[in-house]
Amino acid sequence: VQLVESGGGDVQAGDSLTLSCAVSGDVFAVRDMAWHRQGPGKERELVASINYSGSRTTYADFANGRFTISRDSPKNILFLQMSSLNAEDTAVYICLAAIDRAVGMLDHWGQGVQVTVLS
Numbered sequence: 001v002q003l004v005e006s007g008g009g010d011v012q013a014g015d016s017l018t019l020s021c022a023v024s025g026d027v028f029a030v031r032d033m034a035w036h037r038q039g040p041g042k043e044r045e046l047v048a049s050i051n052y053s054g055s056r057t058t059y060a061d062f063a064n065g066r067f068t069i070s071r072d073s074p075k076n077i078l079f080l081q082m083s084s085l086n087a088e089d090t091a092v093y094i095c096l097a098a099i100d101r102a103v104g105m106l107d108h109w110g111q112g113v114q115v116t117v118l119s
Contacts, residue, residue, distance in 0.1 A: 001025035001108050003095045008113035015117075016083040021095030021110055023076040031098040031105065033071060033078045037091035038112075047093070048080065062088070087119045 007019040023030050034049035048059045048069035057069050068081040078095055095110035 001027060001099055001101065003097055003108055003110035005093065005095050005110045005113035008093065008115045010116045010118060011085055013086050013117055013119045015085050016081070017085060017115060018082070019080040019093055019113060019115070021078040021097075023078075023097055023099070023108075026101065027076070028100040028102070030073070030076045031100060033098070034096045035069060035078070035080045036094045036096055037089075037115075038094065039088070039091040042091070044094070050078070082115075085115075085117045087117050089115065090117050091115060 002024045003021055005019060005021045007017065011017050031052050032049060035047040036044050037047050038044040046060055047063050048057060048067055050057045050069045050071055054071050059067060066084045070079045092112040092114050094112040097108050099106055099108050
């Protein structure tokens, strides 16, 4: 199973950016998914999560109103639309997925994608 994030890069403060996370491999189903991030010198923190159907989402306070999490369940792709970015959003953004496999339900992490907001 692989989780591959894309869409990161360097942006200016106030800009928008959309991240993607594609799940591939031998899976029965991808259940809840989430984005975490880890800024320089900081601990990893939850950004947003979404359930299997996309009907329920949760956001960290800093993400509320600026970020939108969504998914394309048939294609097993997770998205994070980010707007009004600021320097505090500079971090490695990491995808997390709870995946149903033959061996059972397991959490899988992606490698992460760098987002740098230039002020």
